[in-house]
Amino acid sequence: MQEKPANFTIVIFGANSDLAARKLYPSLYELAQWGHLPDQYRIIGVGRALLAHEEFRAQVHKKLLTLSPDTIFDEARFTEFCSRLFYVSLDLHECEGYKELYKELMDASPETGLCDHLLFYLATPPDLAPVIIRNLDQAGLGGKQMSCGGWRKIIVEKPYGRNLQTARELNAVIGKVFNEDQIFRIDHYLGKEPVQNIMVFRFSNGIFEPLWTRNYIANVEITIAEDFGIRDRGAFYEEAGLLRDIMQNHALQLLAAVAMEPPVDLTADSVRDEKAKVLRSIRPFFPDNAGESVVLGQYEGYRSEKNVAPDSTVETYAAVKFYIDNWRWKDVPFFVKAGKNLSVTETRIVITFKCPPQNYFGPAESCSYIANQVILCIQPEETIALRFGAKRPGEAVITDPVYMKFDYKTSFTEAGMTPYHRLLLDAIAGEQMNFIRQDSVEHAWAIVDSIRDAVHGIPPELYPIHSRGPESAVRIYS
Ligand code: BG6
Secondary structure (H helix, E strand, O other): OOOOOOEEEEEEEOOOOHHHHHHHHHHHHHHHHOOOOOOEEEEEEEEOOOOOHHHHHHHHHHHHHHHOOOOOOOHHHHHHHHOOEEEEEOOOOOHHHHHHHHHHHHHHOOOOHHHOOEEEEEOOOHHHHHHHHHHHHHOOOOHHHOOOOOOEEEEEOOOOOOOHHHHHHHHHHHHHHOOHHHEEEOOHHHHOHHHHHHHHHHHOOOOOHHHOOOOOEEEEEEEEEOOOOOOOOHHHHHHHHHHHHHHHHHHHHHHHHHHOOOOOOOOHHHHHHHHHHHHHOEOOOOHHHHHHHEEEEEEOOHHHOOOOOOOOOOOOEEEEEEOEOOOOOOOOOEEEEEEOOEOOOEEEEEEEEOOOOOOOOOOOOOOHHHOOEEEEEEEOOOEEEEEEEEEOOOOOOOEEEEEEEEEHHHHOOOOOOOHHHHHHHHHHHOOOOOOEOHHHHHHHHHHHHHHHHHOOOOOOEEEOOOEOOOHHHHHHHO
8 A cells, every 4th residue: 555645647538428527526526625635636637529628627617516416515625626627638549649648747747747646547438448558558658667756557447348358358458558556447336335344244243254154045135226227328338238337347246245255364465366266166157057047138118218229139137146166155046136227226235044944933844934134235225234033022922024234324423435535545545455356357257258148149028117127037036
C-alpha cells in the first residue's frame, strides 16, 4: 500500500460516457471534498467530441446536478473542482491524437513532466481497450515506460474482453505495456460494503466457518435482480447480454467470496489466490448437462428497445446451477439467478443449511418449512439475517421460522463510501485486493463461454416485465 501521492492526474477515456457521468465525476468530486485526493490533482477527460475545457466543465456540472442530486453541492467548492477538469479530444484509434494528451500532461506540469502520478481509467467499450493501450504505449505513456518519480496505473472496466479468447488477448496486450501491479480490473461489486463484509463475516467469527461446508450446507442461492430494463444501453446489451454483463463478473465474484477457502493472510494475492481456485473448480457446462442447469430469458419488449435488433436472441435473464468440484463444496448446488426487468431490485445470497437429523416438529420427511438460513442482503438492504425455528407461544408445540437481523444502517453510524469512492482510492493507494486478477478473469470467462456454447442456438424464453423471470427457471432446482 502506497502513501497518498503529492500529485495525481486521472485520465478518463470515455469522458462523455454514462459511467463517467453517473459514477466517476460524482465520486471524484466527493473524494476531493473529503480531502482524500492529493492536493495537486487534475482530471483529464478524453473523448471524441470536440470540446473546449470550459465546455467540458459546463457539461460535467450539468450532469452532476441532474444525475447525482444527492451529492452535496457547494458552488464555491464546485467551481474549484471544475478548475481541475481538462479535456482532450482525440480519435481513440489514431495514435496521432495521443500526442495531444501527452502535450496536455506536459503543459500541466512542465517541471515534472510525465513523472507525475498518472491513473488511466478506461470507461470505454471492451473492444476499445487494446486499441487505447497500444496507443498509450506508442505515445510513450505506458506503465513500463515510466523511469522517473511517480507511477502509472490503469483501471479497466468490465466486461474485460467478451470471451476467454479476447480476455487473453487483452491480458497479453496490457501485460506488454503495464506490469500486473499497475493493472486494476474493476468490478464495482467488490467495492460494496456488504460484499467486502462477506470475508469478514466468514473468517472473523468462529461460529459460522465450521458449518460452511458440504457437510452442513444444502445449497447456496445468489440473486441479482433489477426491476428496470437495459435503459438506453441497447447497443451495449446486444453485444453483451446478461451472461457477459453480470454473470461473468458480479455474480461469479459473489460466488467466489462465499465459497473461497480462508486465505493465508490478507495480502491481495493471498485473497485472490483463493478466489481464483474457486473459479477454477467450477464444473464446466456441456450440451448434455446444460438443459437442467441453465435457463436463459428475455423480457417481453426487449426487442423494441432502442438499438436492439427486432429478432434479437440476446438474454436479459439467466438462472444457472453451478457446482464447485472441490473438497469443501462437492455436490452442493449454487443457484445463481440474475435478470433485468424483474419484480424487484435486490442482490442477496441465501445459504440454506441441511435439515437436522431428526424432524420432531414438522411434517414428516420435510424440514423446508423451517430451513435454517443465513441471508446476506447486499442491496438495497444491507443486512445479514439468521433464520431459525422457534416455538410459537401457546400450549401446542408449533414451530415457526423467525429471524435475527443485523442491519448496517442501525448498527453503524459511519457514512459509507460508494464502491467507486472506495475503489478509486484503492487504485490510487495501489491496493489490489478488490480488483480482479488476470487468472480469475480468465477462469470466469472459461465458465461463461462453456455456458454459452452449451446452450448455443436455444432461444431465450420470454418473460413478462416485472415478473419473477421465465417460468422454466424452476428447472434448475430439480
Ligand atoms: C453494471 C451492469 O456492471 O452493474 C449493469 O453493467 C447493472 O447492467 C449494474 O445494472 C448493477 O450495479 P448495481 O451496483 O446498481 O447493482
